[in-house]
Amino acid sequence: MFLKLYAIALPVFLAIDMIWLGLVAKNFYRAQIGHLMKPDVNWTAAIIFYLIFIAGLVVFVITPAVEKNSWTQALLLGALFGLACYATYDLTNLAVAKDWPLLVTVVDLIWGAVLAAAVSTITYFIAHKIGL
Numbered sequence: 001m002f003l004k005l006y007a008i009a010l011p012v013f014l015a016i017d018m019i020w021l022g023l024v025a026k027n028f029y030r031a032q033i034g035h036l037m038k039p040d041v042n043w044t045a046a047i048i049f050y051l052i053f054i055a056g057l058v059v060f061v062i063t064p065a066v067e068k069n070s071w072t073q074a075l076l077l078g079a080l081f082g083l084a085c086y087a088t089y090d091l092t093n094l095a096v097a098k099d100w101p102l103l104v105t106v107v108d109l110i111w112g113a114v115l116a117a118a119v120s121t122i123t124y125f126i127a128h129k130i131g132l
Contacts, residue, residue: 004132005058005066009123013054016118020111032104036097044097054119061120067128070115075130080115083109 021029030037061081065074090105 009128012122013119032101062123071124073087074120078120079113079117086112
């Protein structure tokens with residue numbers, strides 16, 4: 001079941017996050033931390049993050065929600081998982097990085113919770129629809 005749920009969650013995650021990063025928040029991040037950004041994305045690191053994050057969602061959130069037949073569990077635990085993961089990055093940066101903006105941390109924590117909740121819930125409903 002892991003691979004099937006993973007195969008659903010990955011494109012859902014990528015679609016939502018690419019809209020966020022490429023359209024909605026692109027100018028926000030450039031304005032807030034542009035001085036810290038590299039001119040080119042390290043795609044290897046980004047892909048590794050995505051693969052690990054999705055694995056965590058599937059193992060700790062989506063699979064238990066599907067097994068319990070509970071979309072609300074997918075939503076709530078997805079939000080908590082996303083918040084915890086994004087908090088690890090952003091609060092560490094806020095603690096140790098020079099000139100890391102508090103606003104970026106707040107926005108990222110909200111985004112991590114919303115993103116993971118959305119991916120978990122959408123994946124749950126797709127899995128439910130196809131009979132997983």
